[in-house]
Amino acid sequence: MDDRALVRTGLIGAAIAALCCATPVLVLARADRGLAGAAVWLDWLLIPALLGFTALAAVGLYRQRRSAACAPNSSTNDRYPPMSTDCCAPTRPAGQDHYDLVILGSGSTAFAAALTAQEMGKTAVMTEERVIGGTCVNRGCLPSKNLIEAAKLVFDARNPRYPGLGICGPGLKVNFAELIAQKDEVIRVYREKKYDSLVGGQFSIEEGHSRFVDANTVEVGGKRLTGERFLIATGSRPVIPEIPGLDQVPYLTSDLLTHDEAPELKELPASLIIVGGGYIALELGQMFARFGTEVTILERNAQVLAHGYEPQVGQTIGQVFAEEGISIVPHATVEAVRSEGTGVAAEVRVGKGRRTVRAERLLIATGRRPNTDGIGLEAAGVAVNARGEVEVDPQLRTSVPHIFAAGDVIGRLHDSQMATPVGARQGGIAAHNALDGNDLRSFDGRVIPRAIFTDPPIGIVGMTEAEAIAAGHRCWCATNPMELVPRAGAIRNTLGLIKMAADAESNEVLGVSMVGAGAPEVIHEAAMAMRFRATLDDFIDQLHVYPTMAEALKIVAIARYKDPAKLSCCAE
Numbered sequence: 085m086d087d088r089a090l091v092r093t094g095l096i097g098a099a100i101a102a103l104c105c106a107t108p109v110l111v112l113a114r115a116d117r118g119l120a121g122a123a124v125w126l127d128w129l130l131i132p133a134l135l136g137f138t139a140l141a142a143v144g145l146y147r148q149r150r151s152a153a154c155a156p157n158s159s160t161n162d163r164y165p166p167m168s169t170d171c172c173a174p175t176r177p178a179g180q181d182h183y184d185l186v187i188l189g190s191g192s193t194a195f196a197a198a199l200t201a202q203e204m205g206k207t208a209v210m211t212e213e214r215v216i217g218g219t220c221v222n223r224g225c226l227p228s229k230n231l232i233e234a235a236k237l238v239f240d241a242r243n244p245r246y247p248g249l250g251i252c253g254p255g256l257k258v259n260f261a262e263l264i265a266q267k268d269e270v271i272r273v274y275r276e277k278k279y280d281s282l283v284g285g286q287f288s289i290e291e292g293h294s295r296f297v298d299a300n301t302v303e304v305g306g307k308r309l310t311g312e313r314f315l316i317a318t319g320s321r322p323v324i325p326e327i328p329g330l331d332q333v334p335y336l337t338s339d340l341l342t343h344d345e346a347p348e349l350k351e352l353p354a355s356l357i358i359v360g361g362g363y364i365a366l367e368l369g370q371m372f373a374r375f376g377t378e379v380t381i382l383e384r385n386a387q388v389l390a391h392g393y394e395p396q397v398g399q400t401i402g403q404v405f406a407e408e409g410i411s412i413v414p415h416a417t418v419e420a421v422r423s424e425g426t427g428v429a430a431e432v433r434v435g436k437g438r439r440t441v442r443a444e445r446l447l448i449a450t451g452r453r454p455n456t457d458g459i460g461l462e463a464a465g466v467a468v469n470a471r472g473e474v475e476v477d478p479q480l481r482t483s484v485p486h487i488f489a490a491g492d493v494i495g496r497l498h499d500s501q502m503a504t505p506v507g508a509r510q511g512g513i514a515a516h517n518a519l520d521g522n523d524l525r526s527f528d529g530r531v532i533p534r535a536i537f538t539d540p541p542i543g544i545v546g547m548t549e550a551e552a553i554a555a556g557h558r559c560w561c562a563t564n565p566m567e568l569v570p571r572a573g574a575i576r577n578t579l580g581l582i583k584m585a586a587d588a589e590s591n592e593v594l595g596v597s598m599v600g601a602g603a604p605e606v607i608h609e610a611a612m613a614m615r616f617r618a619t620l621d622d623f624i625d626q627l628h629v630y631p632t633m634a635e636a637l638k639i640v641a642i643a644r645y646k647d648p649a650k651l652s653c654c655a656e
Contacts, residue, residue, distance in 0.1 A: 183207045185518055186302050186311035188294045188459060192504050193317040193491030196511035198287040206519050208287035209311075211294035211304045215275075225504055226274060227340075230267045232367060232537050235374035239408075239539070245576040258375050260352035294318075296460035299484055303460075313486050313518035316466070316474055317511060318455040320492035325359070325450050328420040333428050335421075336447040338364045353377050353445040357430055359418055360449035361388035363536040366401060368449065370538055373410045380441055381405075382416040382432060389536075394548050394583050394597045396563060401538055401599065404579060413441070421446065454493040471495060478526040480514040488514040506532060533611040535604035540566075540580045543607030546595030546614055549585045560588040560620075562643035566600040569639060570653070571631035577601045582636045584620075584643075591619040591644070602633035609634055620644045630654045 184206035187194045194210045201208035241256040283289055292305025302309045322337040324330070340349050356372050358365045361383030373379040381388070388405075389398035402412055413434060420431040428446045432439055456472045467475045467483040473495035480488050491507030510527050517524050536542040552559045567578040580600030586593045596610040613622060623641035628634050630653065639648045639655050648655075 181307065181309050183209045183309065183311045185209075185313050185315060185515060186309050187211065187315045187317055188302065189317035189319055189491075189493075190289055191317065191319050191491065191507070193319070193507035193511035194315070196508040197315050197317060197490070197515035200512045200515035201519060202286045204516070204519050206286065208515075209309060210287065210289045211302070211309075212289055212291055213293045227267050227271055228367060228371075229537055230270055231263060232371045234263055235371040236539055239374040258352065260375065261350055264350055294459060296464035296466075299464045299487065314464075314488065315511070315514050315518060316456075316459070316461075316482070316487065316489040316493055317491050317507070317514075318459060318493050319507075320452040320454050322448060323451045323453045324448060325418075327359075327418050329422045330448075333421050333423050333446060335428075336445060338368065338447075338449055338452070340368075349445075353443070355427070355443035356380070356445050356447055357382065357428065357441055357443040358447045358449055359430075360451070361385065361390065361412070362449065362451060363389070364451075365447075365449035366405075366536060366538050368447065369410060370405065370408070373405075373408060378443070380411045380413065380443065382413050382418055382430070382441065384415065384417055386414050388412060392548070393542075393544065396581055396583060397542060397544075397597050397599055400540075400579075400581055401542070404538075404540065452492065454495060456493060469495075479517050479524045480510060480527065481517070486518070488518050490514040531611050531615045533607045535607065537604065540577070540600050541603045543598045543603035543605075543610075544596070545607050545611045546593070547585060548595055548597065549583075552585050552587075552594045557594060558588040559585055559594070560591075560644065561585045562640050562648075564636070564640045564643065564648055566636070568648050569600070569631075569633060569636045571633050571635065572600060574631055575601065582640045584623075584637075584640045586620050586644070591621060592617055593620060593623065593641075596637065598636065600633065600636065606634045606636065610637055628655075 185197065185201045185208040187197050187208060187210045190210040190212035198208045198210055238256055238258060241251060244250055290304045290307060290309065292307075294302055294304040296314075297303050297308065300310055302311070302314065322339065324337075336349060352375055353372070355378040356369075358369050358379065358381045361381055365381055365383075366388060369379045369381050383390075385391075387395070387398040388402055405412055413432065415435045417433045418430050419433055419438075422429050422431075424442060427442060427444045430441045430443075430446070432441055453471070454473050456468050456474060461468060461474070464487060465484050466487055466489075469475055474482055474489040474493050476482055476489050476494050480490050480494070482489050490510035490513070494510075506529070513525050513527050531545060533543065533545040535544070547555065549559055549561045561583060563581055563583040565578070566572040566580040566582070569578075569582075572578045572580075577600075580598070580603070582596070582598045582600065584593060585595040593610070593614055596607065596614075598607060598610075613626075620641045623637050624644075626638060628638055635655055639651065642648050642651065642655060
């Protein structure tokens with residue numbers, strides 16, 4: 085029965101049943117035949133019929149509307165055509181290798197998408213060329229933070245902040261091989277709990293390099309997968325600059341792997357050259373230095389963290405590094421590298437001069453780039469920009485309407501840092517949009533907190549002063565040293581600062597940058613407040629536990645009206 089017939093039958097049947105349910109009419113018409121007693125029992129038969137015919141008509145109307153949604157809409161954007169509903173999806177034979185959603189990748193973005201598909205009752209498959217879980221759990225966030233914390237323990241033991249504390253005996257020893265082994269075990273357990281154990285049911289993983297054969301087919305490990313929808317979540321990899329001689333020199337990347345995928349670094353190098361001055365270079369540079377490695381950072385700009393951060397942030401970290409004996413060479417351009425004995429030598433142009441920097445190992449930390457080459461995007465017709473990032477619309481659709489993209493592969497929402505939580509959120513949204521074209525959602529990237537796990541750590545959210553001015557705001561800004569925060573003084577850790585930027589007319593807070601103990605945790609209060617467009621007065625009126633590092637937010641906001649150095653207890 086077609087849609088029109090369903091509607092017609094349902095409406096006619098419902099009308100007849102409704103008329104017959106009017107038992108008082110029948111009772112009056114046939115009272116002489118004793119129908120009055122039977123009329124009540126007629127309702128027990130006719131009311132269910134009325135409901136059934138009404139439901140039939142509703143089903144017909146729903147199917148008509150659904151079919152109409154599949155019709156082309158000439159008013160839509162040609163570059164990003166509207167997402168069709170399931171009835172409009174490519175018709176392909178169902179089978180073992182056909183899925184509702186085919187996902188290229190198996191990192192945090194991919195897993196969020198697969199779990200969303202499962203929750204929606206859909207089938208999904210992920211692909212993975214290396215190790216399940218992607219960069220964050222295996223080579224990035226988790227392992228680096230594990231070793232960074234170990235390095236902090238070493239540093240704090242050797243440099244106690246409190247008089248009366250010190251090391252007795254031979255001191256704290258570093259067994260780097262054992263540290264790497266425990267790190268690997270942490271990763272194994274975490275990957276098993278958060279990734280491996282989740283696979284099964286309605287989503288699976290295919291191993292091997294994946295690439296599009298066409299817009300509806302992905303090949304992985306010699307096997308072809310077809311799907312109704314596709315998600316590109318292939319992540320990113322370290323940028324390798326074009327430095328003469330680099331292809332002849334063994335080097336490390338942010339993954340702590342050599343470029344030819346040899347086993348990871350197992351021995352602590354005596355000395356290390358780091359090319360780059362971004363967050364990866366700083367985290368790993370300080371970590372190695374605290375373990376005992378002589379570290380030299382070659383930064384092409386005037387200071388580290390030169391882009392996307394408040395200038396005071398990079399200046400503060402630079403001063404801290406200098407005090408710890410970490411050498412930062414600004415205005416440094418590496419012109420060539422070569423092997424020299426058992427180590428490496430870098431020819432560096434520094435300003436108008438040149439110098440040779442030597443070390444046992446070389447680490448390249450010049451940023452990351454999306455993994456979009458070699459996956460057949462041209463065969464699928466998916467557009468990328470000049471940086472190799474997949475172009476998407478606000479609903480994370482690519483130039484091909486049934487192919488979506490999310491995570492690092494679509495580029496950075498901020499020039500300074502890619503973020504795993506961003507990818508995970510985007511993965512869930514992309515999967516939802518791919519599988520439910522009637523309820524398209526957009527990713528809100530207005531407020532994204534970030535952190536750099538140096539010591540002191542860095543927490544950032546929103547715009548810098550320069551970014552706020554460029555966006556057209558008349559900006560009010562204040563910067564406080566951490567020594568104005570009672571908690572910092574109580575724990576004898578006053579390194580750092582906090583800067584707040586606000587619109588001078590509305591007092592809405594536009595950005596916060598904090599360098600200091602607890603900054604990655606404190607910054608979430610600022611992010612939550614900014615999400616609801618909090619003003620300086622909102623931060624001032626918020627009561628804080630005393631003494632806490634979060635009070636820094638209140639103290640810097642007070643600078644709008646009074647001198648924060650002249651406050652009583654509890655910043656009043």
